[in-house]
Amino acid sequence: MATTQLTAPSISARRLPSFEGLKPSTVSVPLVGMRKGGLSLGSFRGRLVVKAATTVAPKFTTLKPLGDRVLVKIKTAEEKTVGGILLPSSAQTKPQGGEVVAFGEGKAIGKNKVEISVKTGSRIVYSKYAGTEVEFSGSKHLILKEDDIVGILETDDIKDMKPLNDRVLIKVAEVEDKTAGGLLLTEATKEKPSIGTVVAVGPGPLDEEGKRKPPSVASGNTVLYSKYAGNDFKGADGSEYIALRASEVMAVLS
Structure with missing residues (x-):
């Protein structure tokens, strides 16, 4: 049985000093249908070895x-x-x-x-x-x-999150269930909204002197934000939230 081993660059080589105490762990993944030049690797079982988390030896406490x-x-x-x-x-x-x-x-x-x-x-x-x-x-x-x-x-509910730096927490507007003509939309055809209400804002970004600049939006603002920005979360009541940088908010609606 042939075996192919590909090793990704070590995390410790890029991010941390290299010494005996840091041992990169590995994850083995079967290789299926890969080609290199004219050779097909799909005809035999191979293994791809990928560096995962860096493991710190137990002697370092x-x-x-x-x-x-x-x-x-x-x-x-x-x-x-x-x-x-x-x-x-x-x-x-x-x-x-x-x-x-x-x-x-x-x-x-x-x-x-x-x-x-x-x-x-x-x-x-x-x-x-x-x-x-x-x-x-x-x-x-x-x-x-x-x-x-x-x-x-602050609590187990994302709506109570306290944003840091230039982050903004937004409650996403509910998705329309019907088209303008009255047709019901399935989950797959509903378009992800890019509008929501600001729930909380961080203290603002730092300027070149290390002082905080006031945020460009405030709690209660209805805003239009970049479609693929931020991190999505679901609240305890099922509501959708998104946390993103204030610079990713494109406009305030009124």
């Missing part, structure tokens, strides 16, 4: 983020539906939240020192593809920049 980076313990992905049906790995929703376990000393902008705006124990929501995943103390963690944190969760 602390991990201290530097600068404006934050270490987050990732919330475990849901393995079952509400009805109790087990989900395969491919169907499990990638978590976008976790708990802050450590943070750096902040960063300098101009002559001012800007401290991290989250604390140990804060429950946060972060951008979907942010950070570097690390296996540490037997749990999955993420090292990310503070700017990749969308907001702090």
Whole structure:
């Protein structure tokens, strides 16, 4: 039986110092129907080895983020539906939240020192593809920049999220169930709206001197935003929310 092994570049080589304590873990995925030149790999079983989270050896008991980076313990992905049906790995929703376990000393902008705006124990929501995943103390963690944190969760409901920096939380307008002519629309044919009401805004972005600039929108504004921007969430009552940067809001409607 032939075996093909392709190794992706190590995360530690790009993001972290390379030393004995960091051991990249791997995930094996079957190769099916790949071609290289005139050779078809579909006629035999192969394995694609992909670098996953960087694993920190047990002898290292602390991990201290530097600068404006934050270490987050990732919330475990849901393995079952509400009805109790087990989900395969491919169907499990990638978590976008976790708990802050450590943070750096902040960063300098101009002559001012800007401290991290989250604390140990804060429950946060972060951008979907942010950070570097690390296996540490037997749990999955993420090292990310503070700017990749969308907001702090005050309760278990996303509507109560406190946005950070230049982020804006918007309650998405309800989708129309019928066309103008009265035809009922299926879920597949309903167009995703790009209009909603601002629920909460962050303190604003930092200028070149490290001072906050006032947000361009306010709570209660009805806004038009970029169609494919931000991170989507569902509230406890089933309402749709989106968190995005204020710069991705295109207009205020009145």
